[in-house]
Amino acid sequence: MSYTAATVQLLSQDGTLVESDAxxxxxxxxxxxxxxxLREFHRNMVVIRRFDEEATNLQRQGELGLWxxxxxxxxxxVGSAFAARPQDHIFPAYREHAVxxxxxxxxxxxxALLRGTTHGGWNPDLSNNFHLYTLVIGSHTLHxxxxxxxMTLDGTTAKGxxxxxxxxMTYFGDGATSQGDVSExxxxxxxxxxxxxxxxxxxxxxxxxPVSTQSRTPLYLRSSGFGIPGxxxxxxxxxxxxxxxxxxxxxxxxxxxxxxxxxxxxxxGAHTSSDDPTKYRLDSEVExxxxxxxxxxxxxxLRSRGEGDAFFSEVAEEAEDFAAxxxxxxxxxxxxxxxxxxxxxxxxxHPVLAAQKQWLEQYDASFGSDS
Ligand SMILES: Cc1ncc(C[n+]2csc(CCOP(=O)(O)OP(=O)(O)O)c2C)c(N)n1
Ligand SMILES: [Mg+2]
Numbered sequence: 001m002s003y004t005a006a007t008v009q010l011l012s013q014d015g016t017l018v019e020s021d022a023x024x025x026x027x028x029x030x031x032x033x034x035x036x037x038l039r040e041f042h043r044n045m046v047v048i049r050r051f052d053e054e055a056t057n058l059q060r061q062g063e064l065g066l067w068x069x070x071x072x073x074x075x076x077x078v079g080s081a082f083a084a085r086p087q088d089h090i091f092p093a094y095r096e097h098a099v100x101x102x103x104x105x106x107x108x109x110x111x112a113l114l115r116g117t118t119h120g121g122w123n124p125d126l127s128n129n130f131h132l133y134t135l136v137i138g139s140h141t142l143h144x145x146x147x148x149x150x151m152t153l154d155g156t157t158a159k160g161x162x163x164x165x166x167x168x169m170t171y172f173g174d175g176a177t178s179q180g181d182v183s184e185x186x187x188x189x190x191x192x193x194x195x196x197x198x199x200x201x202x203x204x205x206x207x208x209x210p211v212s213t214q215s216r217t218p219l220y221l222r223s224s225g226f227g228i229p230g231x232x233x234x235x236x237x238x239x240x241x242x243x244x245x246x247x248x249x250x251x252x253x254x255x256x257x258x259x260x261x262x263x264x265x266x267x268x269g270a271h272t273s274s275d276d277p278t279k280y281r282l283d284s285e286v287e288x289x290x291x292x293x294x295x296x297x298x299x300x301x302l303r304s305r306g307e308g309d310a311f312f313s314e315v316a317e318e319a320e321d322f323a324a325x326x327x328x329x330x331x332x333x334x335x336x337x338x339x340x341x342x343x344x345x346x347x348x349x350h351p352v353l354a355a356q357k358q359w360l361e362q363y364d365a366s367f368g369s370d371s
Contacts, residue, residue, distance in 0.1 A: 004218075007264060008244055009234035013292045015300025029243035035305075041082065041238050042302060043315050045074035045295050048098040050319035051107060052269075054327055055114075059273045063330060064114045070097045072236075072268030075294030076201050077171075078102065079241025080263070083249055084169055087156070089129040091144035091170040093137070095201075099171065103130035111330045118336070119344075137172075138179030141198065144170035145185045148194035148258070157195045158255030165253040168196040169245070175206020177222060178214050186226040189258035197248050198223070198260045201235060203267035208280040220262035228258045235263025236294040266292070338364065 003009065008022045010030065017023065052071050059067035070077070077098035084090060084103075092099060100122075101107050109121035113133065124131045134140035148168040151157040156166045176182055177200065189196050202219055204211050215222065220230035231248070233240045241263060248259040266289035270277050299312065342357045 003234060003264060004232075006218075006220075007232050007234055008240050009237050010239040010243060011234075011237045011297055011301055013236075013297055015297040015304065017301070026240065026243035026247065029246050030239050033242075037082070038302065039307070039311065041078055041242070042295070042298055043318065044078045044081075044098055044102060045238065045298065046315050047319045047322050048074055048078075048101060049295065050323045051097060051101075051326060054323035055111060056269075056273065058111065058327065058330060059114070064111060064273075065116055066114050067273040068095050068114070069267070069269035069272070070095050072266045072289065072294070073201055073203060074098055075238035075298070076199075076235035076241050076263040076265045079238040079243075080169065080171075080199050080245040080261075083242050083245035085163075085167075085249070085253075086128055087164060087166045088249065088253075089131065089144070089147050089151075089166065089168045091131045091140045091147070091168065092133055093140065093172050093176070094133045094135050095173075096133075096171050100130055103128040105130050108326055108329045108333070111326065112333055115330065115333060117333050119340070138176040138181040138185075141170050141172055141176070141182050141185035142188075144168045144196055144198075145189045145194055145258075148189065148196035148252075149192050151195055152192065157253055160254075162250055162253060166195065167249045167253040168194075169199055169249060170196065171199050171201060173206060174200065174202040174204065174211040174214055174219060175209060176200075177219055178206075183226075186223055186228055186258075186260075190227040193255070193257040195252040195255070196258045197245065197252055198228070198258065199245065200260060200262045201265055202262055203265050205267055205271065205277075205281070207271045207275060208277075210281075218262070220260060223258075223260035228260050230260035230262065232262045232264060235265030236289075236292050236297070238294060238298055265294075 009018050010023050010026060012018050049071055052069050055067050056069060058064050077096055081099040081102040090099060090103060097107060097110060100110060105122050105127045112118040113121040120132050151166045159165055200219060202211055206214060218232060220232040223230040231244060233244050235241060244261055248261060252259060338360055342353050345353055
């Protein structure tokens with residue numbers, strides 16, 4: 001599925017601003033940003049791409065069990081993440097590394113998860129409401145909808161104050177739209193007019209299944225049958241991602257109900273480090289999307305506004321330092337005690353778990369102290 005007249009784009013693939021009815025509506029959101037905020041968009045896209053490369057290397061070197069790459073999807077993630085407010089709750093899938101960083105998560109937690117040294121990686125209560133990665137496809141869209149319904153019940157949304165009113169955003173993929181959970185989330189969100197924005201990153205593949213198999217119609221049209229307005233954006237345009245998400249999150253927090261944003265983007269790499277995309281897709285398709293790279297076009301635009309080499313060199317250096325620091329701290333992650341698997345299962349002591357824990361301790365001890 002490629003761009004049509006309905007696709008909101010503010011920044012063209014050659015890095016110039018687009019003139020259209022849609023851009024007239026959304027560009028004011030961009031004009032309100034400072035130069036420093038625009039630099040932050042670029043900084044985060046570049047740093048996370050370098051992080052992704054380093055994590056891929058770590059997996060190949062045997063330091064991670066698995067890696068889930070995000071290269072190509074930086075604009076969709078960075079723009080939408082900056083559109084959220086601190087009081088919002090974010091429910092990610094498993095590829096939202098840029099969103100995690102922008103919400104203040106230490107991304108070494110993501111690597112710890114994929115190194116198998118933690119069950120969660122971070123505490124959402126201490127991470128600006130960035131909830132845990134969810135590998136069960138689509139299930140977290142229900143959690144997000146439930147959280148949004150709770151906001152209505154506890155009165156933390158739609159009080160007429162955008163500075164404090166909450167909303168929820170959940171990220172999911174094109175493949176996830178085929179899951180019953182996502183349809184159920186749409187039903188509940190619509191029925192209860194829950195303040196939730198469904199942010200669909202259509203990266204055109206669900207492992208080896210193309211989006212053309214998942215849906216006969218553009219996915220942004222899917223939600224209208226549930227009573228949820230949908231909009232399609234160029235997901236490789238960080239400005240469109242920011243402006244359209246801000247508009248829709250603010251509508252949700254103002255009590256106008258749920259929304260769907262379909263961001264057209266592309267998974268440039270493999271599905272995970274266990275996948276070989278050369279088995280099922282053509283190089284020509286990858287080249288088509290390479291020409292629409294989110295970082296290149298944004299850099300072109302920033303340069304046209306007068307940003308110079310000094311800034312881009314500084315960001316490149318920061319990305320190198322970030323990757324080196326992440327590598328160092330990942331290699332230093334300690335193997336947790338096996339007791340950990342019994343903690344946090346229940347909030348109170350539980351006799352069956354206590355018995356299992358004791359059994360494991362005895363079993364471990366049976367190997368002697370050298371084991
Ligand atoms: C309920 C469920 N079914 C199947 C899987 C196996 N699985 C993992 S990722 C994936 C594809 C998801 O594709 P999409 O929603 O487009 O997200 P993307 O990986 O492209 O970001 C599948 C089928 C799973 N994790 N959970
Ligand atoms: Mg996908």
